[in-house]
Amino acid sequence: MTSPAAGPLVGIVMGSDSDWPVMEAAAQALDEFEIRYEVDVVSAHRMPREMIAYGEQADARGLKVIIAGAGGAAHLPGMLASVTPLPVIGVPVPLKYLDGMDSLLSIVQMPAGVPVATVSVAGARNAGLLAARILATQDGELLARMREFQQELNDQATEKGKRLRTKVAGAESFGFGK
Ligand SMILES: Nc1c(C(=O)O)ncn1[C@@H]1O[C@H](COP(=O)(O)O)[C@@H](O)[C@H]1O
Numbered sequence: 001m002t003s004p005a006a007g008p009l010v011g012i013v014m015g016s017d018s019d020w021p022v023m024e025a026a027a028q029a030l031d032e033f034e035i036r037y038e039v040d041v042v043s044a045h046r047m048p049r050e051m052i053a054y055g056e057q058a059d060a061r062g063l064k065v066i067i068a069g070a071g072g073a074a075h076l077p078g079m080l081a082s083v084t085p086l087p088v089i090g091v092p093v094p095l096k097y098l099d100g101m102d103s104l105l106s107i108v109q110m111p112a113g114v115p116v117a118t119v120s121v122a123g124a125r126n127a128g129l130l131a132a133r134i135l136a137t138q139d140g141e142l143l144a145r146m147r148e149f150q151q152e153l154n155d156q157a158t159e160k161g162k163r164l165r166t167k168v169a170g171a172e173s174f175g176f177g178k
Helices: 017-032 048-057 076-083 098-108 124-136 140-167
Strands: 010-014 037-041 065-071 088-093
Touching: 010 017, 010 076, 010 124, 017 037, 017 065, 017 088, 017 124, 048 076, 065 076, 065 098, 065 124, 076 088, 076 098, 088 098, 088 124, 124 140
Parallel strands: 010 037, 010 065, 065 088
Antiparallel strands: none
16 A cells, blocks of 8 residues: 555546546646656446445545546446545546547536536546645645646737737737737
């Protein structure tokens, strides 16, 4: 067992290794903020006892947030949320059929009392960023980095506006920030 002091703060789990191409964006977001995380396959359907143990032990192991991704009949995020007091962020992974609508609806419609914060279909990057924001509520340095990140987004969007206005130069109605 990892010591809580140096161990991962975020658990990124998924129903299968086939979810990783989608889920790795969550890990990349956490890397950008230098947040420690662990990655594993934990399937509610295929390894229910291990899944329950993972959820039950998560907070004692020092995790603060769980990001759970699954596709199809995606019961993993909700089942983890039912056995842990930690915030759970669900990522609907799109599969070959139904475009991820099945995954989305399986995750998002939780019964009252058992919340799962569901991001968009394949929205693993936002799951990582939301986990960072949750951790930032208790960490001033991380909060400052999140503000910087938001400013960068703002700068990029402003630049996009400039580019678009240049492209359509002469069309007077464009650009609220001229
Ligand atoms: N939805 C779940 C759960 C679960 O919710 O417990 N366990 C596996 N799966 C999903 O099955 C899909 C196909 O898995 P395989 O590629 O292993 O056949 C994956 O998207 C996985 O998340």
